[in-house]
Amino acid sequence: MTVQADEYLAGQAIAAGNYEEAVRLLRPLAERNSAYALLTLGWIYETDATGTPDKNAALAFYKDAAAQGSATAYLYLGWFLQSAGEEIEARAAFERGAQLNDDECKSVLVRLANNADEKLAAKALEEEAYEEAVRLLQPLAERNSAYALLCLGSIYERGVTGAPDNEAARSYYERAAAQGRADAYCALGLLLSGQGEDAQARAAFEGGAERGHAESMSRLGWIIVKGRGGPTDLDAGSAWLEKAAAKGHTFARIHLLVIEEGKARSILRKLAIRMKRVPLVIRWIRERSRNASSKT
DSSP, X not given: OOHHHHHHHHHHHHHTTOHHHHHHHHHHHHHTTOHHHHHHHHHHHHTTTTSXXXXXXXXXXXXXXXXXXXXXXXXXXXXXXXXXXXXXXXXXXXXXXXXXXXXXXXXHHHHHHHHHHHHHHHHHHHTTOHXXXXXXXXXXXXXXXXXXXXXXXXXXXXXXXXXXXXXXXHXXXXXXXXXXXXXXHHHHHHHHHHTTOHHHHHXXXXXXXXXXXXXXXXXXXXXXXXXXXXXXXXXXXXXXXXXXXXXXXXXXXXXXXXXXXXXXXXXXXXXXXXXXXXXHHHHHHHHHXXXXXXXX
């Protein structure tokens, strides 16, 4: 049989979960330097597919597959080395895969570069070296790092490097949200709400809420209850507040009590509910104070 036919049979065995049979078929292929066989055997031994993991064998198979010029093998080799803490060797593998025009290797290298620069920027922010942070964050933002976009949005909104620039902040938040950052949707919603753009703020909070962000759920719930930026819907708004409260969000718990107080008929019941709010309001103030401190 041809190499391609044997590779097909091995693939069928793997699809059926018959890894022992796959190994039996792949070993002769590996001896004939089939990159597919070498790469697949590496994966089988790394992932314990046969119940007998062998990291040394996996590494050897990946290296042999890479030696055949397989860009995918360099990707798998890089991941293997990265998981073993061999960062320098892993980067070298990803770089070789990128040279062979593997898009995923290229993406990994971008993420690695971003991670290193993001750590430097985070350190500058922690030390309140905001000009240095901006210098580090701008190239990351050009590479569409959601972290950098969100940080720059906050920097320009708060004006820590000069006068506040809400237009720049909005642009950065919008770009971060486009990367799928739920907290960016929330930051954008808060900025828009502060500017009186309630319909846009409502849409932004909805984007964050749909991604499971508790603060966004809470803000969306309250804005719907109040009818800001769209129709009033007490039931829908309360449902979002309840979801946020289930995640432990203090703001949501406070406003659920506000709604409950509004429905109460007796003065005593209203007072009792109001007293429940007091410790939550104190907690909320402390949380906001801590959050503000962490951003400076």
